[in-house]
Amino acid sequence: MKTIAMLVVVSILSASQCVFAGEPSPTMATVTNVREVFRIITIREPVTATEEVCEGDSGIGGTILGGVIGGVIGSRFGRGPGSAAMTVLGATAGAATGHSIASSSKCYPRERINYIEHEREVLDGFIVTIESGEEFRTKTRYHVGDRVRIRTSIE
Numbered sequence: 400m401k402t403i404a405m406l407v408v409v410s411i412l413s414a415s416q417c418v419f420a421g422e423p424s425p426t427m428a429t430v431t432n433v434r435e436v437f438r439i440i441t442i443r444e445p446v447t448a449t450e451e452v453c454e455g456d457s458g459i460g461g462t463i464l465g466g467v468i469g470g471v472i473g474s475r476f477g478r479g480p481g482s483a484a485m486t487v488l489g490a491t492a493g494a495a496t497g498h499s500i501a502s503s504s505k506c507y508p509r510e511r512i513n514y515i516e517h518e519r520e521v522l523d524g525f526i527v528t529i530e531s532g533e534e535f536r537t538k539t540r541y542h543v544g545d546r547v548r549i550r551t552s553i554e
Contacts, residue, residue, distance in 0.1 A: 469493015
């Protein structure tokens with residue numbers, strides 16, 4: 400008998416504690432409307448492009464060196480006034496040859512990364528309206544007519 404009385408007292412106290420403690424108690428409600436909520440995100444995508452880069456030498460050093468060597472070689476040919484003409488001709492030919500050799504360009508491929516940004520609309524959640532007219536935002540998908548558990552508190 401004492402045990403039964405104690406159980407009755409404990410159950411009354413625990414039940415009254417839940418009611419008066421202001422703790423939320425779950426109740427059920429029916430979903431009357433569901434709206435999707437979207438947000439816009441920016442997506443940044445890399446795009447790789449290959450381009451050819453050429454580095455060239457102006458050829459000034461080769462022109463001067465070729466002119467000197469061509470002038471020395473040209474001066475070995477001819478006698479008298481013909482020697483000066485051959486020196487000038489050798490220097491000119493040497494300078495042209497030295498310039499064409501030295502001014503060659505070196506080309507190589509180089510990859511360049513550019514970024515393209517575009518916006519996209521993504522689903523961010525739902526606004527659920529229940530039969531009392533209250534709205535809740537949630538990530539869970541509900542349908543009209545679903546029964547959902549809501550929390551209420553006594554104030």
